[in-house]
Amino acid sequence: MDRVLDDWLWQQDYWLPPGITWQDIEKKEDEGHSPLPRDLLYTLPLALGFIVCRYLFERVVALPLSRGLGVKDPVRIRVPFVPKLETFYKQNNHQPSQSEVVVLVKQCGLSQRQIQTWFRHRRNQDRPSNTKKFCEASWRFVFYLTAFTGGLTSLINTPWFWDHRECWRGYxxxxxxxxxxxxxxxxxxxxxxxxxxVSVDVKRKDFKEQIIHHIATIFLIGFSYCANYVRIGTLVMLVHDSSDILLESAKMFNYAGWRRTCDTLFVIFSMVFLLTRLVVFPGRVIHSTLVVSLEFFQPFFGYYFLNALLLVLQALHVFWAYLILRMVYKFVFMGKVERDERSDDESEEEEEEEEPEGEEEERSWEQRKGTINSKLVSLANNCVLNNLTNQRSMNSRLPKAR
Structure with missing residues (x-):
C-alpha cells in the first residue's frame, strides 16, 4: 500500500516544483515544523471533537444567551397524526399537486381544504426555530472570531503578510x-x-453552494499543507474569516429581533465582504499565486491545481456578492433588510402563516372583493375622465359650429 501511494498519490512531480524532492524539504527539529501528509489524519478526530464542543456550547452558552437577547420562536400548530398523509409527506412530496390531493381525499376521507391545511401546518412544523438558528450562528461566530484573532496575531509580524513575494522566496x-x-x-x-x-444544520437557500465551498476549502487546505503552500494558505484563511465574523453576528441579532443592530452589522459586513472577496482576494492572493509565483519556479501540476481551487472559491464569492448586492438594493430603497439572501433562507418558500380555515376563506373573499372594488373605482374614474374630455372637446367645437 505504501508503494502504491508513493508511486501514484505522493509523486513529487505532482506536489513539488521541477528538481525538488521530498528529502529536500525535510527540516531538522531546530529548523521548524515540516508539513507531512500524515498530519492531516489528526483533523478527523479533531472534527469529532468540534462537534462535541458545539453540542455543549449550544446548550450551555448559546441557549441561555438566546433567551437573554430575547430570541422568540413562532407558535406553530401541531398537526394531528394521519398515517397516510404522514407517509406521503416523508416518502413522496411536501407539497402535493392537485391531482395528488384528489387521490389523498379518497384515501383519507378528508376534504381538499383539510388536506392542504394539514400539509401547510406540517411544513411549518419542520421549519427550524429561531433558537436553533441563533445557536448555530453563535457557534460559528465564536470560532471565526477566535480563528481570525489567532491568525492575525501570528501573521502580523511575518514578512509575507506585507510583501506577498515572501510567500514564494525559498519555496x-x-x-x-x-x-x-x-x-x-x-x-x-x-x-x-x-x-x-451539513445534513442536520439549517438548510439554506445556497445549500449546494455551501457544500461545494466546504469541499473546495477542505481540498485547498489539505493540498496547500502537503505541498507547503502554508504561507499563502494562511492569508487565504485570514481573508475568509474576516467577513464571516460579521455575517454570523448579524444573523444572531436578526434572530433576536435587534433590527437596527442587525442592519448596521449587515452594512459593515457587505463592505468588508465586497472588499476582501472581490478586491483583496483576486487582486492580491490569486494574483500572487498565478503571476508572482512564476518568478520563483516553473509551472507544475500543483501550481495548476492550487489556482483551480482558488478560482472555484472566487466564483462562489461572485455568486454570494450578487445576493448581497440584492440585499443592499432592498436596504437602500426599502429601508430594511428583510431576509438574508446570501445564506440564511432555510427553504425556497417563505414562512407560511397559520390561519384557521374559516378566516382563510373569509380573507380570500375580502381580497377578491377589494380587487373588484379597486377595478370598479378605476373604471369609474376612467369613465369620468372620458366624459370630461368629451365635454371639453364638444365645448371647443360649439363656437365653430355656430
Missing amino acids: PKQPVAEAHYWYYILELGFYWSLLLC
Missing part, C-alpha cells in the same frame, strides 16, 4: 511555525465538522 524549503501549523489543523478540522453536520 518549497520553508519552515512552518508552530502557530501556523495549529492554525491550519484547526481550520481544516472545523471545516470537516461543518461538512459532517
Whole structure:
C-alpha cells in the first residue's frame, strides 16, 4: 500500500516544483515544523471533537444567551397524526399537486381544504426555530472570531503578510511555525465538522453552494499543507474569516429581533465582504499565486491545481456578492433588510402563516372583493375622465359650429 501511494498519490512531480524532492524539504527539529501528509489524519478526530464542543456550547452558552437577547420562536400548530398523509409527506412530496390531493381525499376521507391545511401546518412544523438558528450562528461566530484573532496575531509580524513575494522566496524549503501549523489543523478540522453536520444544520437557500465551498476549502487546505503552500494558505484563511465574523453576528441579532443592530452589522459586513472577496482576494492572493509565483519556479501540476481551487472559491464569492448586492438594493430603497439572501433562507418558500380555515376563506373573499372594488373605482374614474374630455372637446367645437 505504501508503494502504491508513493508511486501514484505522493509523486513529487505532482506536489513539488521541477528538481525538488521530498528529502529536500525535510527540516531538522531546530529548523521548524515540516508539513507531512500524515498530519492531516489528526483533523478527523479533531472534527469529532468540534462537534462535541458545539453540542455543549449550544446548550450551555448559546441557549441561555438566546433567551437573554430575547430570541422568540413562532407558535406553530401541531398537526394531528394521519398515517397516510404522514407517509406521503416523508416518502413522496411536501407539497402535493392537485391531482395528488384528489387521490389523498379518497384515501383519507378528508376534504381538499383539510388536506392542504394539514400539509401547510406540517411544513411549518419542520421549519427550524429561531433558537436553533441563533445557536448555530453563535457557534460559528465564536470560532471565526477566535480563528481570525489567532491568525492575525501570528501573521502580523511575518514578512509575507506585507510583501506577498515572501510567500514564494525559498519555496518549497520553508519552515512552518508552530502557530501556523495549529492554525491550519484547526481550520481544516472545523471545516470537516461543518461538512459532517451539513445534513442536520439549517438548510439554506445556497445549500449546494455551501457544500461545494466546504469541499473546495477542505481540498485547498489539505493540498496547500502537503505541498507547503502554508504561507499563502494562511492569508487565504485570514481573508475568509474576516467577513464571516460579521455575517454570523448579524444573523444572531436578526434572530433576536435587534433590527437596527442587525442592519448596521449587515452594512459593515457587505463592505468588508465586497472588499476582501472581490478586491483583496483576486487582486492580491490569486494574483500572487498565478503571476508572482512564476518568478520563483516553473509551472507544475500543483501550481495548476492550487489556482483551480482558488478560482472555484472566487466564483462562489461572485455568486454570494450578487445576493448581497440584492440585499443592499432592498436596504437602500426599502429601508430594511428583510431576509438574508446570501445564506440564511432555510427553504425556497417563505414562512407560511397559520390561519384557521374559516378566516382563510373569509380573507380570500375580502381580497377578491377589494380587487373588484379597486377595478370598479378605476373604471369609474376612467369613465369620468372620458366624459370630461368629451365635454371639453364638444365645448371647443360649439363656437365653430355656430
